[in-house]
Amino acid sequence: DAGVIQSPRHEVTEMGQEVTLRCKPISGHNSLFWYRQTMMRGLELLIYFNNNVPIDDSGMPEDRFSAKMPNASFSTLKIQPSEPRDSAVYFCASSLTGGYGYTFGSGTRLTVV
Amino acid sequence: TQLLEQSPQFLSIQEGENLTVYCNSSSVFSSLQWYRQEPGEGPVLLVTVVTGGEVKKLKRLTFQFGDARKDSSLHITAAQPGDTGLYLCAGNTGGFKTIFGAGTRLFVKA
Numbered sequence: 001d002a003g004v005i006q007s008p009r010h011e012v013t014e015m016g017q018e019v020t021l022r023c024k025p026i027s028g029h030n031s032l033f034w035y036r037q038t039m040m041r042g043l044e045l046l047i048y049f050n051n052n053v054p055i056d057d058s059g060m061p062e063d064r065f066s067a068k069m070p071n072a073s074f075s076t077l078k079i080q081p082s083e084p085r086d087s088a089v090y091f092c093a094s095s096l097t098g099g100y101g102y103t104f105g106s107g108t109r110l111t112v113v
Numbered sequence: 114t115q116l117l118e119q120s121p122q123f124l125s126i127q128e129g130e131n132l133t134v135y136c137n138s139s140s141v142f143s144s145l146q147w148y149r150q151e152p153g154e155g156p157v158l159l160v161t162v163v164t165g166g167e168v169k170k171l172k173r174l175t176f177q178f179g180d181a182r183k184d185s186s187l188h189i190t191a192a193q194p195g196d197t198g199l200y201l202c203a204g205n206t207g208g209f210k211t212i213f214g215a216g217t218r219l220f221v222k223a
C-alpha cells in the first residue's frame with residue numbers, strides 16, 4: 001500500500017487566493033482526519049470523517065475553511081480566502097481502528113504571502 | 114479542556130546514553146499512542162497502549178502506560194543518531210478524536 005497520499009507537498013500562494021489541499025487515505029480505512037501543525041500550537045485537529053461523513057468540525061478555525069469527503073478514497077481541505085496566519089503544515093491521516101492509531105501522510109507545507 | 118503535557122521539550126544527548134520522556138494529563142485515556150516524526154514527514158505510529166500499567170517494548174524503546182491511564186513514559190536504551198526526531202504522545206478518550214502533546218524534540222549526537 002502506498003500509504004496516505006497528500007498533494008501538493010508544497011504550496012505558496014498570495015493572500016486572498018483559494019487553496020485546495022488533497023488527500024487519498026489508505027484503502028479500507030473508514031476514518032479520515034485533517035490536522036494542522038505549527039511550532040506555536042503543535043498538531044491541531046481540524047475535522048474528521050467517519051465513513052465519509054463529517055463527525056466533528058469544531059477544530060476548523062473559521063468559515064474560510066471547509067472540508068469534503070465525496071467518497072472513501074478522496075478528501076479535500078479548502079481555504080478561501082487564504083491569509084498569512086494560515087501558513088502551516090497540513091496533515092491528513094486515516095485509520096481503521098478509530099482512536100487506536102493513525103497513518104499520516106507526508107503533509108502539505110502551505111505558505112501564504 | 115484535555116491537555117497532554119510532554120517533558121522535556123528538548124533533549125540533546127550523546128550516542129549510547131539512555132533517556133526517558135514523559136507524557137502527563139489530568140484526563141483518563143482509553144488508549145495512548147506514541148509517534149515519531151522526522152523533518153518534512155508526517156508522524157509515524159510507534160505503539161498503542163490501552164491497559165493501565167501496560168509495558169510494551171520495541172527493540173531499544175520501552176513504553177509504559179500509567180496505572181490510572183493518565184500518563185505514559187518512553188524510555189530509550191543506548192540511543193543512536195537514528196533515534197533523532199520529534200516524539201509525540203497522543204491520547205484518546207473514546208471514539209475517534211485524539212489529542213496530541215506538543216512533543217519532545219530529541220537530538221542524538223554521534
